Amino acid sequence: QVQLVESGGGLVQAGGSLRLSCAASGRTFSDYTMGWFRQAPGKERELVAALTWSGRSSYYADSVKGRFTISRDNAKNTVYLQMNSLKAEDTAVYYCAADRTQYLIRRTPAQYNYWGQGTQVTVSS
Numbered sequence: 001q002v003q004l005v006e007s008g009g010g011l012v013q014a015g016g017s018l019r020l021s022c023a024a025s026g027r028t029f030s031d032y033t034m035g036w037f038r039q040a041p042g043k044e045r046e047l048v049a050a051l052t053w054s055g056r057s058s059y060y061a062d063s064v065k066g067r068f069t070i071s072r073d074n075a076k077n078t079v080y081l082q083m084n085s086l087k088a089e090d091t092a093v094y095y096c097a098a099d100r101t102q103y104l105i106r107r108t109p110a111q112y113n114y115w116g117q118g119t120q121v122t123v124s125s
Contacts, residue, residue, distance in 0.1 A: 002026040002114040004096045009119030012086055016123075020081040022096030022116055029077040033099040035059075036070060036081045037109060038092035038121075045095070045109045049081060053102040063089070088125040093118040 008020040020036065035050035049070035050059045058070060067086075072079040079096060097112035106112070 002029070002032065002098050004098060004114055004116035006094065006096050006116040006119040009094060009121045011122045011124065014086060014088055014123055014125045016086050017082070017084045018086065018121060020083070020094055020096075020119060020121075022079045022081075024077045024079070024098065030074040031100065031102050032113075033102050033105055034070075034072055034079040035097045035099065035105075035112060036079075037095045037097055037112075038090075039095070039118075040089075040092040043092075047107045047109075048094070050099075050105045050107075051079065052105060057103075057105055059105045059107070083121070086121075086123045088123050090121060091123050092121060094121050 003025045005023050030053050033052050036048045037045050039045040051070045067084050069082040095118045096116040098114040099112045
């Protein structure tokens with residue numbers, strides 16, 4: 001079992017920045033690929049960014065490329081999502097998730113084994 005707890009969400013003006021954190025406990029954090037998903041009202045949950053256990057492979061959705069950066073600190077059992085140049089369309093609940101396939105990046109929510117409770121990000125225009 002892995003427990004994930006997100007923090008860092010909030011209300012920010014368009015153009016601003018936020019950094020989300022996801023603290024993991026339980027099994028070895030470095031065994032997992034970590035992803036950040038988001039879900040806006042009435043929309044499906046989508047993968048925003050993901051990072052393999054080594055940090056060598058990453059994925060970003062086209063909508064956030066160049067603005068968001070995912071990183072992880074395996075010593076601290078924490079994964080981060082730095083979000084810059086935020087837009088109103090980035091408003092959503094953001095979820096941290098862990099996938100046991102540590103060497104791959106998979107994109108569908110059903111493929112992730114553990115989830116955090118989510119943190120709200122609201123960008124005002």
